Amino acid sequence: MGSGRQYMPWIHRIDWIEMIRWIVLTPGVTGPINATAPEPVTNRQFARALGRALGRPSAIPAPGFALRAIVGEMATPLLLEGQRVVPAKAQKLNFHFRYPEINQAFRGIFGE
Numbered sequence: 001m002g003s004g005r006q007y008m009p010w011i012h013r014i015d016w017i018e019m020i021r022w023i024v025l026t027p028g029v030t031g032p033i034n035a036t037a038p039e040p041v042t043n044r045q046f047a048r049a050l051g052r053a054l055g056r057p058s059a060i061p062a063p064g065f066a067l068r069a070i071v072g073e074m075a076t077p078l079l080l081e082g083q084r085v086v087p088a089k090a091q092k093l094n095f096h097f098r099y100p101e102i103n104q105a106f107r108g109i110f111g112e
Helices: 013-025 043-054 064-071 075-081 088-092 102-110
Strands: none
Touching: 043 102
């Protein structure tokens, strides 16, 4: 959406479930934890990886002005501005990700 350069946090469902379990069962894990994969991707990278996993072309980008016209000003913070979030605390406390990388995650979801 928009330029495609905005970062978007993502996490494979297995890693999300394992992280919640790890937070509950691991002594010393307190405070906020970013439940996101350790390798953030841009919207464009996500779309291309999804297209490869499905054997289809990536989505056609939606221009920012069109999204603003449809969604209104909420399009800017929600769709056009990214957040480059990393799970720094989880990594520091040695949480193990099964799917740290987007292509690997899609292979896990859709098969080889």
